[in-house]
Amino acid sequence: MAPRPYWKGFLKLSLVSCAVALYPAIKTTEKIRFNTLNRATGNRVKRQFIDSVTGEVVEPEQQVKGFAVGRDEYVIVEDGEIDSIALESTQTVDIDRFVPKAEIDERYRDTPYYLAPDGKVAQEAFAVIREAMRSEGMVGIARVVIARRERILMLEPLGKGLLATSLRYAYELRPETSVFEDIADVDIDPEMLELAKDILRRKTGHFEPDKFEDRYENALIELVKSKQAGRPAKAAPAPARPSNVVNLMEALRRSLKAEEKAPATAPARSAQKKAAPVAASTATRSKRSGPSRSPARKKA
Numbered sequence: 001m002a003p004r005p006y007w008k009g010f011l012k013l014s015l016v017s018c019a020v021a022l023y024p025a026i027k028t029t030e031k032i033r034f035n036t037l038n039r040a041t042g043n044r045v046k047r048q049f050i051d052s053v054t055g056e057v058v059e060p061e062q063q064v065k066g067f068a069v070g071r072d073e074y075v076i077v078e079d080g081e082i083d084s085i086a087l088e089s090t091q092t093v094d095i096d097r098f099v100p101k102a103e104i105d106e107r108y109r110d111t112p113y114y115l116a117p118d119g120k121v122a123q124e125a126f127a128v129i130r131e132a133m134r135s136e137g138m139v140g141i142a143r144v145v146i147a148r149r150e151r152i153l154m155l156e157p158l159g160k161g162l163l164a165t166s167l168r169y170a171y172e173l174r175p176e177t178s179v180f181e182d183i184a185d186v187d188i189d190p191e192m193l194e195l196a197k198d199i200l201r202r203k204t205g206h207f208e209p210d211k212f213e214d215r216y217e218n219a220l221i222e223l224v225k226s227k228q229a230g231r232p233a234k235a236a237p238a239p240a241r242p243s244n245v246v247n248l249m250e251a252l253r254r255s256l257k258a259e260e261k262a263p264a265t266a267p268a269r270s271a272q273k274k275a276a277p278v279a280a281s282t283a284t285r286s287k288r289s290g291p292s293r294s295p296a297r298k299k300a
Contacts (some may be wrong), residue, residue: 007144009144018117019118019122064077109154112163113153115162192249222234
């Protein structure tokens with residue numbers, strides 16, 4: 001069953017438009033969450049807004065947004081006034097231009113969504129736009145208002161639908177020079193470089209997302225299960241704290257010996273080989289994690 005759409009509107013390319021729905025591509029339901037309780041009673045607590053001057057509780061109907069223009073001075077803005085800001089992108093994903101995907105710096109990419117036609121009538125126009133993009137090998141750049149903010153979207157074909165990735169604005173990105181400018185130029189010993197490259201080659205493989213697990217999340221689940229069963233929580237040994245290497249050459253040689261003893265990593269296949277579908281990876285992870293986590297999650 002498809003999830004509920006996050007947004008509904010129209011996809012527009014020049015004078016061609018079709019109804020579409022935007023769906024979240026990221027799941028957060030499996031993450032363990034905690035409630036805040038009163039330690040003395042074990043009851044859940046409720047958050048309240050308090051007037052910073054009078055100390056009185058402010059009920060929801062009396063709460064309003066305000067923009068600070070000075071010390072203790074605000075311009076009040078009503079929700080209706082915000083909703084009245086009418087941009088075309090409020091209801092329309094309007095493709096502004098097409099660009100090579102390689103031109104879009106990875107740092108600009110933010111949140112992925114799935115874009116699909118909304119209803120049978122929209123499917124033909126949607127398919128034409130999708131296949132035109134696929135045949136030209138380009139991605140579309142569009143704008144859309146989501147959660148009261150206009151966002152830039154990168155659209156690219158993905159199976160029968162489109163992958164829509166929100167992009168950050170240029171002003172949101174901090175230039176790397178602000179962090180990297182103090183890094184000194186280093187003359188690298190060729191032998192050290194070859195040792196490091198040899199270690200890298202021995203660790204070369206494929207990105208297999210289903211092989212990675214959130215170990216911190218798993219530890220939280222085990223903690224909750226232990227407390228739920230009345231068992232004392234297991235104290236994990238503190239991890240060894242890394243430090244700067246004093247003898248880099250010796251460290252590289254020992255690292256290479258350790259990698260030679262480790263099981264060989266599968267060599268990287270051609271980049272043209274297709275990765276396993278995300279759905280299959282998710283199913284594998286769900287099967288491995290098993291249903292035993294459910295009680296602990298409900299209790300958390």
